[in-house]
Amino acid sequence: MYIDGKWVKAVSNESFPVINPANGQQIGSVPKGGAEDAKLAVDAAEKAFQTWSKMTADQRGHLLRRWYETILDNKQEIAETLVLEQGKPMKEALGEITYAASFVYWYAEEGKRVYGETIPASHPDKRILVLKQPVGVVAAITPWNFPAAMITRKVAPALAAGCTVVIKPAEQTPLTALKLAEAAELAGIPKGVVNVVTGEPAEIGDQLLKDSRVRKVTFTGSTEVGKHLMRKAADTVKKISLELGGHAPFIIFADANLDLAVQGVLQSKFRNSGQTCICTNRVYVEKSIASQFIEKLRDASEKLTVGYGLEPETEIGPLIDEDAYKKVESHIQDAVQKGGKIESGGKRLTEFEGGYFVKPTIISGATEDMKIMQEETFGPVAPVMEFEELEEVVKRANNTPYGLAAYAYTENLKTAVSIAEQLEYGIVGINDALPSVVQAPFGGFKESGIGREGGHFGIDEFLEIKYVSLKI
Ligand code: NAD
16 A cells, blocks of 8 residues: 555455456455555545645646656556456556546646635725635545546546545555556655555544545445445545446437447447446337437447457456446346337456456347336446427336436437536536546536536635635
């Protein structure tokens, strides 16, 4: 682990294995940290905060820029580590590292634009100043599906704002997190500014949450764990940002460019084997084009190459573990029992021993009572349903506790504007299935989260507002 600028074992001296999800084999091991290790990391972050927060934004920006360059200098190596512990195809892993680095680059600059305000006072002898200051020590708890980008999307704005961080990466993907810390060390980020504690999620999490020195928790992961952290954060009234689960609808109107819509569903449903929070979970197609669309989608999905991430032709890798597979399998079985028809895929590919590979699956005749229509599937399964009216499909699309991303394809401007405004989602892609970019606010409505990451919105999450009333 990386605490206070040192590479250390857990206080318990225990470790746990890191498994390659493509074959079930161990690729390494990392320290099994717990409460004591988390406390040591907060000690280091608290100490480093005293100097890091007082540096100028320019000085911090300079170091962040070096971190960005070091990540890119080591892009291939970090991407290989990511593939080995997470399973995604190399092309996607390289894309993730570029995306992850883009947050460091962007916030290296944005830190210089943390502007305060002056407000006209009602008394001639008063001045009202508004300052923005770093919130303090930040705990960043991250998931396995984007082991690099979910870290930099939090840590880069936190550091740019003047905060220091303790990162708790997912137990499935700690090695990528440690590689990023190594790059931070090489870049000259001072000791204690970035700390990584691997190990027991609940024990580390509880310690970070009960420590009143931690002033902010930023989390990406499941809605269930997010709610738990939100409850725990209440005891010390920490600031929180939660990027949680989603259940994205993908709506295709009869006037859409069908080839683009098919390509969009492939990108948004099958990227990372369906394991992204903004992945399409349900597809709604206008009735008049439904059979034509399903045929095109089936043909296109059958061409996708499933395989090991390090093989260059691979487009679809394995699911992260057995639990993930069981959920996908149960969603497919439930859909079939309730009358859904498997158009393609539908099965685990057993030729990959030790890994959980599922062929891209298309299910037609899906109905709203199916599990897959209500729970986040997190796998390469696309249920397709028909609709007839805009108002009807909006109602069905919004009928979920989630509100992260939604997609709509149409060539009609009026339809596009109307649906974009009516969808209760934090991110709406109109004729665009890949909306995640560094400049834009990423985050969810309803049970998909609180707060935004990315853009100038993302740095606000790590700043306190101080009002100074000045009598002269
Ligand atoms: P998860 O909630 O199981 O785990 C996320 C992190 O929380 C991991 O680091 C895990 O170790 C930690 N954790 C688990 N229990 C904890 C506890 N009691 N205390 C403290 N930490 C704890 O989620 P996951 O399976 O790793 O990730 C998949 C989920 O993440 C999906 O629901 C997906 O939609 C969501 N996600 C959301 C976004 C977004 O931006 N909204 C992005 C990526 C993933």
